[in-house]
Amino acid sequence: MMKAGPAKKVSIYVGQDHQYHGESVYAAILEFLFYHKVSGASVTRGIAGFGADHHMHTDRILVLTENLPIKVEFIETPEKVEELLPKLHEMVGTGLIEIQDTTIVKPSETSKQAARQESTPPLKRQGKAKLMRIFIGENDKWNEKPLHKALIESMRSNDIAGVTVYQGILGYGANRRIHKDSALHLSHDRPMMLSVVDTEERLRAFLPVLDDMVQQGLVVFSDVEIIKYTHNYLEVERRKAVRP
Amino acid sequence: MKLEGKAKMLRIHFGEDDKWKDKPLYRAIVEKCRELDIAGATVFRGIEGYGASTLIHRTHLLSFSHDAPVMVSVIDSDDKIQKLLPFLDEMVDEGLIAMSDVEVIKYSHQDGARSE
Numbered sequence: 001m002m003k004a005g006p007a008k009k010v011s012i013y014v015g016q017d018h019q020y021h022g023e024s025v026y027a028a029i030l031e032f033l034f035y036h037k038v039s040g041a042s043v044t045r046g047i048a049g050f051g052a053d054h055h056m057h058t059d060r061i062l063v064l065t066e067n068l069p070i071k072v073e074f075i076e077t078p079e080k081v082e083e084l085l086p087k088l089h090e091m092v093g094t095g096l097i098e099i100q101d102t103t104i105v106k107p108s109e110t111s112k113q114a115a116r117q118e119s120t121p122p123l124k125r126q127g128k129a130k131l132m133r134i135f136i137g138e139n140d141k142w143n144e145k146p147l148h149k150a151l152i153e154s155m156r157s158n159d160i161a162g163v164t165v166y167q168g169i170l171g172y173g174a175n176r177r178i179h180k181d182s183a184l185h186l187s188h189d190r191p192m193m194l195s196v197v198d199t200e201e202r203l204r205a206f207l208p209v210l211d212d213m214v215q216q217g218l219v220v221f222s223d224v225e226i227i228k229y230t231h232n233y234l235e236v237e238r239r240k241a242v243r244p
Numbered sequence: 245m246k247l248e249g250k251a252k253m254l255r256i257h258f259g260e261d262d263k264w265k266d267k268p269l270y271r272a273i274v275e276k277c278r279e280l281d282i283a284g285a286t287v288f289r290g291i292e293g294y295g296a297s298t299l300i301h302r303t304h305l306l307s308f309s310h311d312a313p314v315m316v317s318v319i320d321s322d323d324k325i326q327k328l329l330p331f332l333d334e335m336v337d338e339g340l341i342a343m344s345d346v347e348v349i350k351y352s353h354q355d356g357a358r359s360e
Contacts, residue, residue, distance in 0.1 A: 167288075
């Protein structure tokens with residue numbers, strides 16, 4: 001695991017077509033680095049360049065060459081670089097290896113570590129909390145924006161632990177007007193309920209904002225006990241990878 | 245109407261297909277609430293559930309049956325809610341009625357603010 005501080009940056013320049021034991025040199029190097037637990041490596045492909053053989057590598061279609069310049073780069077501790085160099089030397093063939101001194105300002109983290117760091121939840125995991133319910137209409141607006149959407153955005157930026165919006169099918173409230181969804185009209189004025197759970201202090205601190213935004217509606221508090229409040233960072237990352 | 249401080253919240257759970265005098269039960273309840281001048285009532289439709297009858301309520305996209313679980317949430321002062329209870333007892337044949345304490349933070353409306 002890399003720490004902040006001095007380190008070595010290794011850049012290896014090869015041609016895309018260069019081979020090492022029947023596979024591309026860059027792929028072989030990347031695999032070598034991976035299985036030697038290097039903390040990270042990137043391969044970038046140039047669009048044109050030339051090397052020791054003074055042959056121009058380019059992606060111009062007319063030249064029909066695929067041999068573009070490739071750069072493999074990784075950052076590691078000086079000891080680790082020392083250990084890997086002999087093998088890299090052998091693999092790189094006609095390519096070039098360059099080492100620079102560098103400084104890691106912020107090491108990259110695996111998502112697991114990041115999750116641990118982030119796990120200062122805005123809400124205690126268990127114990128007494130308040131449930132706030134906000135009853136409004138679907139057509140209510142705030143600054144030209146649907147009020148329920150504006151409320152969610154405002155709660156997110158105020159670090160409220162979580163909010164869920166429910167859409168009702170029928171209802172009436174303070175103004176005695178029936179809110180309902182009429183299939184024949186294109187108007188949808190259904191009742192909406194936002195349910196928010198957080199500590200009482202946080203919710204009370206948010207009330208002035210809420211007061212400003214909700215011109216008509218009902219806001220109630222009730223006591224709840226939090227049994228579980230977690231999020232699975234890894235799972236979220238995995239889902240993002242599947243459905244970007 | 246004024247509503248502030250301590251109040252009660254009623255939640256009535258039943259099925260969307262439940263009827264009261266040939267009328268959807270949820271509509272009948274909302275109408276009864278209005279008649280009794282209750283501060284407000286909202287009907288929510290769930291997407292799946294089961295209850296006292298242990299029958300799974302679920303909306304089927306393909307079939308025309310829509311027996312989704314329905315919840316009516318009613319908030320008002322304790323004495324108003326107490327007035328509603330006998331009617332509910334009579335109307336809700338099969339279902340669940342739960343009451344909880346709430347604290348009213350805000351109950352407001354704008355007269356004529358809505359141009360409809």
